[in-house]
Amino acid sequence: MSRLSGKKAGLKIFLIVALITFVLCAMVTIAGVTAYYALVYDKGNTSVHQAEDEGIEPQETPQAEMESIQPSEAKKDDSKTVAIFGTDKAGSLTDVILVAHFKSETNEVNILSIPRDTKVEWTKEQTSILPKAHQWVRVSKINEMTSWGSIDDIRPLTIATLEKLLGVKIDHYVVVNLDAFRQIVDAIGGVEVDVKQRMKKDDYSQGLHIDLYPGVQVLDGEKAEQFVRFRSYPTGDLGRIEAQQQFLEAFAKKVLSPDIITKIPKIVPILFTSIKTDVGLTEIPTYYPYLKEFSMDKLHFSVLPGEAHEENNLSYFFPDLDAVCTLVQELFF
Secondary structure, eight states, rough: OOOHHHTTTTHHHHHHHHHHHHHHHHHHHHHHHHHHHHHHTTTTTTHHHHHHHHOOOOOOOOOOHHHHHOOOOSSSSSOEEEEEEEOOOOOEEEEEEEEEEEEEEEEEEEEEOTTTTBEEEHHHHHHSSSOGGTTTOEEEGGGGHHSSSSSGGGGIIIHHHHHHHHHHOOOEEEEGGGGHHHHHHHHTOOEEEEEESSSEEEEETEEEEEEESSSSEEEHHHHHHHHHHHOOTTTTTHHHHHHHHHHHHHHHHTSSSGGGGGGGHHHHHHHHSSSOOOOOOOGGGGGGHTTOOGGGGGEEEEEOOOEEEEEEEEEEEOHHHHHHHHHHHHOOO
């Protein structure tokens, strides 16, 4: 396991918020891609010339293709469950795992965070996918599954395990290249956050230098990374989770504001060069009617119930299966 040891600490917290960043930017993309196409390609719309003045190069798009990406009417049930993963810099460990469920009936988004240390048992089918040198694996942390195998095998490995754990069908997945985190924060003009305590940390082994003072301030990409990577709270991991949610709420407020449309040309390229997904572009406009009615009070976050403790000198998170069942019924059905 020495091959994993060097990846453990560096970007753990950074990954979590970067992943959440994508969740929200994806919502922006739903509206933004559609609106952007309408602004740039709609004949007779003076915004075409405005786009050219801003250095945006309109391109000819076949009418059939344009029709395929227009907003569709909301269907009776467009509910979907999507697994969202954030990888480490090497792109092998899924150090952030979120399962997001969109309820079209109530227009709510429930996001369940899966602790990366969740203990999982491998099936014979899963170990058979691995290189022969790794087929002895029987137990691991859930974030290690694609490290033993490949990120290309994420559906039969990690996603299949999530489906079994939660008892739900996962319709789609998104794997995020989290190096884009700072770029996205900068692209939207920074995020206003109330830093509630002095944050000072230097860890040269991680290249980590955090230096933030208390108070309301706009964090650019670099400072936002510092904020979400800080972990020295009196309440330990709970404090870190609260800070991540605080950043998320501030970020959501920013990306859901009306003026975000002007940022779309900068945001979209980052998203589409930083993700691996099986979600088709033509599916995105399906959810445009819902996004128009979306508000922050319809975005909910939960953590998989359970507790962490050591087993065989390794730290694992053990889900409380009864509590998991109850929570899943509440969030996904």
